[in-house]
Amino acid sequence: MTAQEHGVANEGVEGEKAVLERHENFTQRLAELREQATALLAELERRTEPQVPEEQGTAARSVAPPATGSPVVAGASNTAADTTYLDSGAPNGALYVTGDARGVSGVARNGPGLHGLSYRDNGVFGYAAPTSSGAGVRGESTAGHGVYGYTDSGVGTLGVGVRGMGVLAFSQGREALNAYSVEGSGVVAGTNSGSAAAVLAENSSGSPGGVAVVALGQSGTGLYASGGQAAIQLGRSALTGPPTSGFHVAGELVLDAGADLYLCKVTGSPGTWKLVA
Structure with a gap:
């Protein structure tokens, strides 16, 4: 076996390992999502006690006397030992x-x-x-959930945008949007557009191994x-024939420029392909 053939063989083995690892990651992540959903169901009636917002900016703020038993003072930072209803x-x-x-604006420490x-x-x-280009509900997160909505009968999160986005979610390291349902569909999407x-x-990502939908x-x-x-x-390839x-x-399917369909039978570089139709 030549050095080039040996390199191709190693590339094929490493590629198969990557595919198996990606599948294991998907399965593990699905199990984690189910555990999270179970934990979130237990928090339905949990009440979060309001916390005093942290100071923002460098300008000094006037602090009003404690609001417990007293009127809330506008234009000042109010403090209270009890919840104000x-x-x-x-x-x-x-x-x-x-x-x-x-x-x-709502700020919470925990x-x-x-x-x-x-x-x-x-x-x-x-x-x-209608004059806004923003979203009805926008959520951004660097660690947790950008938007979290839960219901036991209706819609967990509902965002309506006239010209902007109904719901915009962004996350740095976790799911931008996490949806789970026990009885119904996790996500329901519809459009009345003939082109969208x-x-x-x-x-x-630009990676050949990237997946848009799993x-x-x-x-x-x-x-x-x-x-x-x-x-x-299936979208057509720019080339004629298999890769x-x-x-x-x-398991990969490729439709070439001539609308001929090819199926990858054996993993490798470039793999073994068979003309289907």
Whole structure:
């Protein structure tokens, strides 16, 4: 065996190990998501005690006397040993706040920054006006969840955007959006557009091994697709014939420039391919 052939063989073995490791990671992550969902279900009625926001900026703030048993002073930082409750039967809510930058800011040291609980409607409702290019609900996270919504009967998180995004979630190291349902669908997406997709997934890593969508059916079906025009459409390759370079895994399908379909039968570089149709 020549040095070049030996290198190709090693590349194939290492590629198979990478595929197996990626599959194990997917399976492990799914188990972790189930454990997280079980823990989150137990927190449905948990109340988060409000915490005093940390000081922001370098400007000195005036501090009002403790608000326990006293009126809350506007324009100052209020402190209290007990929770302040505001109850109102007004149709527009108990508290209405407007601001040039933010309407309401919530900061918590240990719990959620903003906690919403409703017995008959949405726990948190976000709306972006038609003149806004923002999102109805936007969540960003560097460690935990960008947006977390839970319900036992309705929709966990509902975001409505007129011109912007309904829900925008960003995460640095974890899931940007984590959805789990015990009885219903984890995620339901729909669109009334004739050109846009109900679900658009993109892996922008630039890695040949990157995956945009992973579907794990466990004991059922991994992916089901149906359509009046066609169940599945494959994008064409720019080349004619099967791939002649790069590492490929058994099971890959490639539609070449001439609309001929090839199936990878043996993992390798470039793998062993068979003309299907």
